[in-house]
Amino acid sequence: MSTLLPQLLLTGLTTGSIYALVALGFVLIYSVTGILNFAQGEFSMLSALVCATLLAWHLPLGAAALIAAAAVCAVGALTERLAIRPASGAHPLTLLIITFGVSMAFRGIALMLWGADPYALPEFTPGPALVLLGGVLIRQAIWAIALSLAVVAALFVFFARTVPGAAVRACADNAFASRLVGISPRRMSLLAFTLSAALGAVAGIVMTPITGATYDMGLALGLKGFVAAVIGGLANAPGAVLGGYLVGLIEALTTGYLSPGYGTAITFLVLLAVLFLQREGLVHGARRRPA
Amino acid sequence: MITQAALARRLTTIALAAALAAGLAASGRPALGQGGAIRIGAVFAVTGPASSLGKPEKDTAAMLAAQLAASGGVAGRPVQIITYDSETDPTKAVLLMKKAVTEDGVAAVVGGTTSPESQPMADYAMSAEIPFMSVAASTTLSVPARAWVFQMPQRNDVAAATAMQYLVALRVTTFAFLYRNDDFGQDGLVGFRTYARQRGMTVVDTEPFAATDTDLSAQVARARIKNPQAMVVWSTPPTAAIAAKNIRQLGMPVPILESHGIANRAFIQLAGPAAEGVVFPAGKLLVAGKLPAGDPQKALLERYARDFEAANKYAANTFGGHAYDGITMLLDAFRHVGPDKAGVREYLEHLRGFVGTGGVFAMSPQNHNGLSTKDMVLVVIKNGAWDIWR
Numbered sequence: 001m002s003t004l005l006p007q008l009l010l011t012g013l014t015t016g017s018i019y020a021l022v023a024l025g026f027v028l029i030y031s032v033t034g035i036l037n038f039a040q041g042e043f044s045m046l047s048a049l050v051c052a053t054l055l056a057w058h059l060p061l062g063a064a065a066l067i068a069a070a071a072v073c074a075v076g077a078l079t080e081r082l083a084i085r086p087a088s089g090a091h092p093l094t095l096l097i098i099t100f101g102v103s104m105a106f107r108g109i110a111l112m113l114w115g116a117d118p119y120a121l122p123e124f125t126p127g128p129a130l131v132l133l134g135g136v137l138i139r140q141a142i143w144a145i146a147l148s149l150a151v152v153a154a155l156f157v158f159f160a161r162t163v164p165g166a167a168v169r170a171c172a173d174n175a176f177a178s179r180l181v182g183i184s185p186r187r188m189s190l191l192a193f194t195l196s197a198a199l200g201a202v203a204g205i206v207m208t209p210i211t212g213a214t215y216d217m218g219l220a221l222g223l224k225g226f227v228a229a230v231i232g233g234l235a236n237a238p239g240a241v242l243g244g245y246l247v248g249l250i251e252a253l254t255t256g257y258l259s260p261g262y263g264t265a266i267t268f269l270v271l272l273a274v275l276f277l278q279r280e281g282l283v284h285g286a287r288r289r290p291a
Numbered sequence: 292m293i294t295q296a297a298l299a300r301r302l303t304t305i306a307l308a309a310a311l312a313a314g315l316a317a318s319g320r321p322a323l324g325q326g327g328a329i330r331i332g333a334v335f336a337v338t339g340p341a342s343s344l345g346k347p348e349k350d351t352a353a354m355l356a357a358q359l360a361a362s363g364g365v366a367g368r369p370v371q372i373i374t375y376d377s378e379t380d381p382t383k384a385v386l387l388m389k390k391a392v393t394e395d396g397v398a399a400v401v402g403g404t405t406s407p408e409s410q411p412m413a414d415y416a417m418s419a420e421i422p423f424m425s426v427a428a429s430t431t432l433s434v435p436a437r438a439w440v441f442q443m444p445q446r447n448d449v450a451a452a453t454a455m456q457y458l459v460a461l462r463v464t465t466f467a468f469l470y471r472n473d474d475f476g477q478d479g480l481v482g483f484r485t486y487a488r489q490r491g492m493t494v495v496d497t498e499p500f501a502a503t504d505t506d507l508s509a510q511v512a513r514a515r516i517k518n519p520q521a522m523v524v525w526s527t528p529p530t531a532a533i534a535a536k537n538i539r540q541l542g543m544p545v546p547i548l549e550s551h552g553i554a555n556r557a558f559i560q561l562a563g564p565a566a567e568g569v570v571f572p573a574g575k576l577l578v579a580g581k582l583p584a585g586d587p588q589k590a591l592l593e594r595y596a597r598d599f600e601a602a603n604k605y606a607a608n609t610f611g612g613h614a615y616d617g618i619t620m621l622l623d624a625f626r627h628v629g630p631d632k633a634g635v636r637e638y639l640e641h642l643r644g645f646v647g648t649g650g651v652f653a654m655s656p657q658n659h660n661g662l663s664t665k666d667m668v669l670v671v672i673k674n675g676a677w678d679i680w681r
Binding site: 018 | 339513555557
């Protein structure tokens, strides 16, 4: 079994990096608005399919990816404006159900536009895979891991070092007080949705060369990202990233050592265990106070 | 006392009402009697997750309907094909079939795009005693044979038997089996286990995975430890393509055998270079142009592909072909025995040598599918295109 372990770890890290990006999207919106956005996975789906279509129109991959990400950011902003804002102040459960509705709508639209067939994207840098400690790491996986880490670093700098970042943090901390000092929670909510859509877009575009993209990929992805976010504490960005990698590794290890059917079940068992033992997730962060 | 004039008025009203009612009934009820249109119900998953199968099926039905309208129908009677969209929902599929039979008065039903849709439709066909031509591939649809249920596609067990011929030809003695953990994959697993035992081969590893899995390198790594001489993957894209990619990424140089579920362009696009050399069983439509001149299906396959592409602006595929076979087989029955349900059933059950897109059907009371490994070919992916293997 010793030959199996390195491969499982590398597989876990690859899928984990994707989950981490999706989990970050959850955390960002939740900490600013208190909404669990179950349309998060659909942002990834839309970016992947838009990117594949632009590529089919003979755009270079870089341009296609950028345009797709920008388009999905706009979709994120529109979602906030058209679906979330009109119901602002509603019960959190209502808002959660709205995001479910949005995700179903996106899936339905994607099915109409792209059909049920899977779409492909080429690897960013094609070439032979790397052999690492007896395991194989494909180049696209390196992209996925590197991008997820880079995005986390960029977010950290944004929150810690920039004024808009500080405003988002202030809003997450205490919406009422931030309004008193002239920060608009509404604008911050819009910003959170746009940024989350961008995170989802990065995840979708970087994973598609490995997995392919289908109209219904968002549901499973969003669920895994949600689990990762909850394990990480839901309002804690580094926790979400850790949670993402943890979910990826748990899946890979249970698939490898127990049975492939158990991956998802074990993941949810871990989620339950975390929730029972440590309500705020594995990583303690600033707890969100009711606004 | 009612006056003569009032009575006349009242009688006129009653007569008018009766005429109106009769008219309504005539338009609402199909004319089943001699000389009226014969109706075929076509229930396909035009939308929903199986739309990539259901759409070409519906387009095939529309194409045949247009041809029937132009030619004036069958045996001097017009034939209507009424299409319904099941939205890939088994409940809707069976409800629409009931509507077709009880309200629209169809003489037979074609459809049931996916096996979960076809199963309840087959049950209903048995209770309503109406011929049902299923276009789904699950082995259980025609094994054991049911009186009113006929199956058009090459069944999953026939595909597995055809695929097995590749391993036999390669003279491998061990292989690993990666399969999607649902009806389709388990059907294949049972088939391969049985054939391996018969041929003295060993299945060294079996690895299930879920249709939503995005990475199968853990499964491939487990299989690699057992050193199989060939890798068999029983699924559809995207997982079928992910498996092929992971096998090559993990540096396994062994032959890859996949299922008939990859007989579409999506697999080649998703798997990219990893698709090269992959072999799979398929109906002959995929390689119609490369069939030898003596093949009994060649002319029909080329005509169907040409007509379909002219009518729909996209390439014909095997799924549309199954709808084509179901409808043309019914037309053949109508031509010989008329739209009498019991007569049609009896005729279909003894139909032999019927050339369709799926193969040359040889039905019998015990076999309501009538296709065998002779009706499939092994296809290899070469330079991103399909070719007949050997």
